[in-house]
Amino acid sequence: MDPTNLMLNGLTRGGDIIESTVRKIAGTATTRARTDRWNVVTVNRPPQEVMPDGRLPGPLAEMASEIEVQVRPAPADKGSELAARITRPSDGGEQVPGGKHTGDQRERLRTALRHAKMILETGEVLESDKPSTTRTTITNLPLELALRRAQGTGRL
Numbered sequence: 783m784d785p786t787n788l789m790l791n792g793l794t795r796g797g798d799i800i801e802s803t804v805r806k807i808a809g810t811a812t813t814r815a816r817t818d819r820w821n822v823v824t825v826n827r828p829p830q831e832v833m834p835d836g837r838l839p840g841p842l843a844e845m846a847s848e849i850e851v852q853v854r855p856a857p858a859d860k861g862s863e864l865a866a867r868i869t870r871p872s873d874g875g876e877q878v879p880g881g882k883h884t885g886d887q888r889e890r891l892r893t894a895l896r897h898a899k900m901i902l903e904t905g906e907v908l909e910s911d912k913p914s915t916t917r918t919t920i921t922n923l924p925l926e927l928a929l930r931r932a933q934g935t936g937r938l
Contacts, residue, residue, distance in 0.1 A: 868887050
């Protein structure tokens with residue numbers, strides 16, 4: 783194959799990868815996940831400490847009317863598994879103009895599970911390191927967007 787064609791094909795493919803990554807970060811990806819799936823985190827605490835007297839951990843208690851929660855021992859005595867799923871999907875809040883997601887139940891549930899895990903294990907919600915500059919620049923904008931979206935989706 784001609785080296786020029788190889789280079790052009792590589793550049794085109796690279797552009798496609800960059801575009802799909804930007805769409806994922808911006809929240810404009812077209813795929814939709816099922817809302818009835820269980821989301822599970824492993825907590826380094828015995829089941830009795832995860833839900834004492836059947837009370838939900840703080841962040842999950844805010845969504846109590848929308849979710850179902852289960853606690854079970856984790857395999858190999860590694861603490862507990864805290865599982866939650868949406869039982870009453872909301873009608874709105876999926877996406878607003880500009881690609882921003884507000885009120886997305888799946889994202890709120892994932893965030894609540896992560897925060898509950900952090901609170902149970904450390905007593906506080908831990909935050910990722912802040913960028914060294916507080917000014918938004920063209921070079922730190924992708925990192926800023928990725929960190930903002932990672933809280934709910936958990937993927938960078």
